Amino acid sequence: MRKSMSRFIIAFTTIFIILFRSKPASAATHEHKWEVEYAFKSPDCYRKLAITINGQYPGPTIAARQGDAVVVTVRNGLLTENVAIHWHGIRQYGTPWMDGTAGVTQCPILPGESFVYRFVVERAGTYLYHAHYGIQRQAGLYGMIEVSLPMGESEPFSYDFDRSIILADWYHANTYEQFVALSSVPFVWIGDPSSILIQGRGKFKCSTPGMEPELCNATSPECVPHVLTVVAGKTYRIRIGSLTSLAALSFEIEGHNMTVVEADGHYVEPMTVKNLFIYSGEAYSVLVTADQDASRNYWTTAKIVSFESSTPQGLAIFNYYPNRPLRNPPTTPPIGPRWDDAEARSAQSSAVKALAGYAYPPPRKADRRIVMLNTQNTIDGHVRWAINNVSLTFPQTPYLIAYKENFRRAFNRTPPPDDYDFGNYDIYAVAGNPNATENDGVYRLKFNSTVDVVLQNANTLNPNTSETHPWHLHGHDFWVLGYGSGEFDRVKDPKKYNLLNPIKKNTVAVQPYSWTALRFTADNPGVWAFHCHIEPHFLAGMAVIFEEGVEKVGKLPSSIMGCGLTKGYPKP
Template identity: 50%
Template sequence: MYVQRGTPYFDGAAYVSQCPINPGEIFTYKFKVDRAGTYFYHGHFGMQRSGGLYGSLIVDLPASKKEPFAYDGEHSILLNDWWHKSIYEQELGLNSVPFRFVGEPQSLLIEGRGKYNCSLYPATVPPTPGCLTCNATSPKCAPHVIPVTPGKTYRLRIASVASLSSLNFILEGHKMTVVQADGRYIKPFDVYNLDVYSGQTYDVLFTADQDASKNYWAAINVRGRNPKTPTGLAVLQYLPNEATLLPTTPAPVSPIWNDTATSISLAKQILAKVGYEAAPPKKSHRTIVILGTQNNINGNLKWALNNISYVHNPTPVIAALKYNIKGAIDSTPPPDYPVQDYNIFVPPKPSLSANYGSPLYVFKRGSVVDVIVQNSNTLTPNNSEIHPWHLHGHDFWVLGYGQGMYDSTKDAASFNLIDPPVRNTAAVFPYGWVALRFVADNPGAWPFHCHIEPHFHMGMGTVFAEGIHNLPKLPSQTLGCGLTKGLHR
């Protein structure tokens, strides 16, 4: 989730910034860690992130600098959801006619550990040594432990790589002060539970100020969907209690799954820390309104943006542009606006059928771009889902959230141009829109996509590019697929 300033070819996005890495190959990513903060990395090919190819990426401040907040220790809290079916089966189901959904996750994981409800899935996992039953006391099945010393203050570096689920994080009985979002400073605010959408990170502080004779739950529950997945649990261990001293309290409960108002209210509380993050430019040079819809394309269930459902071209976009490779990319620019008078409150009309494509928005280098992401009703009546939108290569200012159809004549006036938060991932809520502003100042080709892995796989993405001709030659290890074979560099 690093912006890769100056090294767009090490962004890791297959078919956009490089060719996929073949089995058995070694590929070295080399980039400057030019900003401290909480980040993560993951595979960006197929559904490899869901398959487990991810990890935390923590960048410390240089010794000469200090955070504007104090703490005694820190812990990584990497969140995920998990299925018993392999990603290959999941992917096959997504591409099948009729569509086969893998269903809701069996488990929610904190730092890679979780449990599942055996009575719902009696025989879906092959027995592995040491973990034959799901309530085994083996260390392999034990929950993750977060040890703290009573009275001390800790920084939790929370990140979600969830495939599908929007999560809500709770530290039982403890108030949390949120100080950073996506590695950028925000105006501190207090919460007892925190929504974390896939792709986002939050840094929170808490003090171990509760009854020190007990341990507590750290917990995650699902937002915006209503699965039977059990709460994901870790143990907040008050030293010197044993880690095996499990709390006797029930698993913490989050706001009810469809309480969108609470989620929107939380999102609006997140503002930049003035003096630490710059305010956005006052005007933009170009505005793009991207309408996300769920569509049926010849029987295939897909997502589309302004009627184009994204598929990868076999030649990486960055190379296609840099070397002007004929026939490598769609030469027709995608539309800057949705079709007129689209009704976002009903399922898409069959007459407005989407098509497959590889859309590419090219921006003038250094220009200021506004992107409005507009949500809509899915193919199911009275249904609209949460989508966390993630941009590579840039942070953006989140200028505002709104409900209903975005209306440029009045909604733009409501944008927060004073202290909008700076982020790389922002949720668009059911039937709503989110307005993002960024400066196209990082030469390269950059995916902009829903961070829900099956949604991107089903077409919910596009590519932004700027200043490609200012790039030096591309490293040879990033090439070798599509029309970049035999390229003389």
């Protein structure tokens, strides 16, 4: 009797632990079934194939509450092409194999197969999801994740309505054509985007000579501008995410100020701006009050600012109810900031601070500093992007699996360098970098250690040219300790770090010929990519891999396997 009672208690306790381990009793599970397929879309009036989810482009928004579980069954309905989906900004504590990064945390999902992504959204805020394989993101496979606070809690700001907008740039050349161009010798650049899309809608000039009417139809309902309808006097939280392939954008609502209140899932000190600079991979919430002349509509614009471009800015309509939604504003759209005013961009980045009372400061000191020189290099005749002259290539067996299963020859076990030869390197010069290599080594971080990363931007292969790179870290948020122009001073600059109220983010830009300093705690067991979020840069090697505490990672599911050294049978 006593024995069966104790058995009952053990069983009950086990069930209790399983059920309530990682989320409160009230947490819900959100199940989604996604069919990933090509479909013809005309988001800018030009008809081409996009990768869609359940026929939609952009993909459906995932809405959940903090602590909820999200279960997405992705069926790959492409004919010959694999896929993988990354949950951008979701840190995947305890589920590093669900990060969706092909080559790092999983093998890609094969055509016809289904993969179940299952993870907990552990913090309220605005996040993104997108393809993380090849350059499929730019084919349109992306969407937003909106995580609300637990029932009964409220944000430290108030608004009447919650809206969202995804910004993107759009190319008429498909991913295969772009890959062939970018990997060719001599190198062929993909050029300017064909158009800028605001919530999946843009306008390509169909009157371009030689454009066939069945290919480009200016009256297609698919390319009617996006309309955000507002009621006078009300305040709107607008979640803005950028999933551009290439461009940094300036986003603006004609005649209306925006107050930035959230960045990448973290509250920030309210900051009022006329235009928001936003980099690929970033997500912001801004508050906008409909406080202008309500008898008319206003332009919403998205303009390329990271390079000089012939691409017209994207246009949407900020519509005061009950005006006709598509009634054109009586004004010319604002032309936005100059593309080459990098100072304005740096100033805005620097002005964003963590909201007092809602953030904890970073550790005072780092255990390790990795300085990452951002360059363009020529390796074996190919143009590549590199960090400290190492251009990342992916091994056939994903890193996470290789570590856990001790496939020692799956990738190069020699780590890449923690710095470059900064005494002798001229970041303003076109550098030959003859020792640049393609490699698949990993930065191994001591578990729970504090790591500083300094992104050091430099000249490209073209004279007097340095790019803007938005860097995204998987599995973590980092504190942004500082920005500076020129070369990072290893003695003086750390003394100027903001250790008081730095923002936390998962994506941050480094400006031309400048540096950006980050700090994070290596507290998430797994293997994580850190990379430039520009598709062609990432494709061409502008990424590094961090490993931390991989020995603490649980048993890997066989569903992530099938590539490299993992062709066979699940372990019994």
